Amino acid sequence: MLDLKFVRSNQDVVAYMLKERGYDLDLSRFQSLDEQRRSMLASLEDLRYRRNKVSDQIAAMKKRGEDASSLISEMKTVSKEIKAMEAELPEIVDQLNKLLMLIPNIPHESVVVGKSADDNPVVRRWGEIREFDFAPFPHWEIGEKLNILDFSRAAKIARGRFSLQSGLGATIERALINFMLDIHTNRHGYTEVLPPFLVNSDSMTGTGQLPKFREDLFKVDGWDLFLIPTAEVPVTNIHRDEVLSFDELPIKYVSYTPCFRSEAGSWGKDTRGLIRQHQFNKVELVKFCCPEDSDQELESLTADAEEILQYLELPYRVVSLCSGDLGFAAAKTYDIEVWLPGQHLFREISSCSNFTDFQARRANIRFRRKTGRGTELVHTLNGSGLAVGRTLVAVLENCQQPDGSVLIPEALRPYLNGLSIIGRGE
């Protein structure tokens, strides 16, 4: 959510910047709602002031044993007016908030103007793309031949877009999770958290999934609970409605959770394999920092995620999302795209974003500086570190051998009792 006062005093700038990311702000509606709200609030406060003052008078008169009945009957009318306004005002505020809640974040000044993913500039590349002397297979074929991925049984148990991993397919997934958590806690200084996998609507609103993206979520019938689409939601909401102290910033959390997404609107996309699932595992990095540090914190968070791929020796590139491809709450986003030889393309495996104060304002997460009074909103950031299922995909496709086996990257072997290769029959 943007700051009401900021929008009010920078309407043209806001409208212009939002246009760059394809959002049309209804300025006249905003203005009229804002003015209604302010004038109504002013007269309501006047009435309340009167009521408070006269009530004190009544109390004083009664103490002296005087008759206050005329004042009381007068205040009855005032009280009714107040009640009427108190009923009316929230409707205006609601409409204004709804409008404000649907406005996306303003892109960071370094973000390139563009329409779609095609306009995303590549920031850097890492690793050598391996030359195959045979046609590399897509991971679903590798996995099914090795008997570690089973999509048809998963569909029987649940439905399409679910997967069943067995044997080493399950073990490698677990190894990847542990490997990533160890790197981020031991080397990068993140604190591990294991949050609830279901959250309430306040939390979903805090990070921006609600009210706009309800269709993307799974909701628990009869409860105010949703399955989390990413650990970003429960972890960012750890500090909802809190005032943090300057000394504890930046706060860095790493969290493994499964993620659940309805994938509404992506019918027919990536129907094969592990790429796009209703349920997948992810290790997520989340940071809270003060505003002047968030640019730098995004760089280091992205580097922390990249390091996982470097350890696993998987080639990748980093792109900076252009204005038109930016997510709703993000001011700036780097996507890390890993090379998938089986499909011959770069595929997003991590998305690292600086949300500036956008989520913090919604979720009311503030901090207090040592000097100076009052509070300020923190900046929040997060990024995958990494999407585990897609990492498995990358390992299977990049490390496949002509005979259908898969070489395990060195860094992962300690997590698999030294196992170096997945062969058939295992």
Place this chain on the structure above:
RNA sequence: GGAGAGAUGGCCGAGUUGGCUGAAGGCGCUCGCCUGCUAAGUGAGUGUAGGGCGAAAGCUCUACCGAGGGUUCGAAUCCCUCUCUCUCCGCCA
């Protein structure tokens, strides 16, 4: 699931015959004083959000005592609903 108790400021904790209590007291914290160190002592200050006036310091108004409704001229105090916490019993990974 059954029976109780509770939810107040950064923390602890008063206030429940409704009326200068945004909230006593204590702790913590900030600034100053004192003690040549440490401890102690001492003075002042110390919530958040929104609005008005002001160049600013500041002054002033409104709201907030778990959340939402209700009663009343007036609610932290009374009533209802919900959420959460705690104790006992039952059940359970």
